[in-house]
Amino acid sequence: MEDCKVAGYDISKGTMILINTWSIGRDPNSWDAPEKFLPERFLGKETDILGSNFALLPFGSGRRRCPGYPLALKIVRTMLANLLHGFNLKLVDGMRPEDICMEEMFGLATHPKKPLAIIMEPTLSDNFY
Structure with a gap:
């Protein structure tokens, strides 16, 4: 939408940016035991599969959630x-x-x-x- 700077990099208007959600979902700095299937990690937290919560982004949420x-x-x-x-x-x-x-x-x-x-x-x- 406009020129900006992200993490010290200059990003020009119109640049397509791809987010590696696979690596975000496996980042040990963001998740405890990221390689384990632990759905209980979301218990007690306000989460929403419709896309307003970025914690579910690696699993598919918002417009990109599972079509089924x-x-x-x-x-x-x-x-x-x-x-x-x-x-x-x-x-x-x-x-x-x-x-x-x-x-x-x-x-x-x-x-x-x-x-x-x-x-x-x-x-x-x-x-x-």
């Missing part, structure tokens, strides 16, 4: 619904529906504030595949 992301969300939800359809869910002994805590903790993923213990019993239906 919206489809994957729909498939996971459908698969989970089909799986749960084959089970009867019961509360553990002594627990009543009023005892369930519906409060949530927000972060990279939304978790219940208090874990819920349930018993899953398979349904005995001929229509379940």
Whole structure:
């Protein structure tokens, strides 16, 4: 957009700059154990896959995120619904529906504030595949 200086280098207007996100994602100065798969490193941090958070840039975010992301969300939800359809869910002994805590903790993923213990019993239906 305009002439500028970055890290002591003169960058002319109109210059195409390519960012090496592969090396950013593996930089030990930026990440603890960068070569390990540790998704929990983002727990408790405000992250957004839509592109406003540069921490996810090496993994693809914003306009460059995985094109299958919206489809994957729909498939996971459908698969989970089909799986749960084959089970009867019961509360553990002594627990009543009023005892369930519906409060949530927000972060990279939304978790219940208090874990819920349930018993899953398979349904005995001929229509379940």
